[in-house]
Amino acid sequence: MPELPEVEVVCQGLAPLISNRKILAISYSNKRLRKPFPRAKMYAHVEGAFILGVRRRAKYILLELTSGTLMVFHLGMTGKLGLFPAASPRRKHDHLRFLLDNGRELRFHDVRRFGSVEVFPAGELRRGDPFAGLGPEPFSAEFSADYLLARARGRTLPVKSFLMDNSVVVGLGNIYANETLFAASTHPETPVNRLLKMEWQLIVKLSRIILEKAITMGGSTISDYENASGRPGYFQLELAVYGRQGKPCPRCQETIRRTVIGGRATFFCPDCQKLPSPQ
Numbered sequence: 001m002p003e004l005p006e007v008e009v010v011c012q013g014l015a016p017l018i019s020n021r022k023i024l025a026i027s028y029s030n031k032r033l034r035k036p037f038p039r040a041k042m043y044a045h046v047e048g049a050f051i052l053g054v055r056r057r058a059k060y061i062l063l064e065l066t067s068g069t070l071m072v073f074h075l076g077m078t079g080k081l082g083l084f085p086a087a088s089p090r091r092k093h094d095h096l097r098f099l100l101d102n103g104r105e106l107r108f109h110d111v112r113r114f115g116s117v118e119v120f121p122a123g124e125l126r127r128g129d130p131f132a133g134l135g136p137e138p139f140s141a142e143f144s145a146d147y148l149l150a151r152a153r154g155r156t157l158p159v160k161s162f163l164m165d166n167s168v169v170v171g172l173g174n175i176y177a178n179e180t181l182f183a184a185s186t187h188p189e190t191p192v193n194r195l196l197k198m199e200w201q202l203i204v205k206l207s208r209i210i211l212e213k214a215i216t217m218g219g220s221t222i223s224d225y226e227n228a229s230g231r232p233g234y235f236q237l238e239l240a241v242y243g244r245q246g247k248p249c250p251r252c253q254e255t256i257r258r259t260v261i262g263g264r265a266t267f268f269c270p271d272c273q274k275l276p277s278p279q
């Protein structure tokens, strides 16, 4: 599943290639994505519009269009957004195509069709933020030790589930939550109300370092993913604990364990990441 770094890489890759280009025509397959295709809004607000910019919010790819419309993609499990010469052959799972005024086509490809595309015209955006329920971005100033301390007060859920809650912070998916907690030497089952401010500071700092590194390296290729230029990323070589159960801890050589927390595979080193003693 594409996570925050992969989505960021797609946005950064596409931005210079499609900004200031006009969308001349839209084509779509008759296959349904996770949400119904917003046909009327597409023709009213997207066709004929210029793309002003590309940016990311959580794991959404936002295309800002003239007239203040926002077109929002989510890659789901297997979605890919890439740019191709308009004349190049269509692939089987190309569900959406946007013909641009430079002879290129922006194509949304999705084998499993858990991805989505939505259109928010300016009027709708004025009535309410479509992302109102989402927590802060990991790179924002709002994501701080004080903020996490306040959100964790009185709660006893495991820190791993807390960090993967999109209303707490967005984009720290399963891979990066596992890697951050290992880097911070925090046991993933630690109840959040037991963490001290300095531990939260470490989690904030290390999550940013790990995400930044993944973005720099072009995103992970653990799942079926290509970045906008079609080259695979290489971050999977750098993972310390994720998917490494039974292998030696890179720090102490103890065997990495796998458990399940909140229904998600969790990997940790029992020696480096100890649970705090019971109160």
Ligand SMILES: [Zn+2]
Pocket: 249, 250, 251, 252, 253, 254, 269, 270, 271, 272, 273
């Ligand atoms: Zn270890």
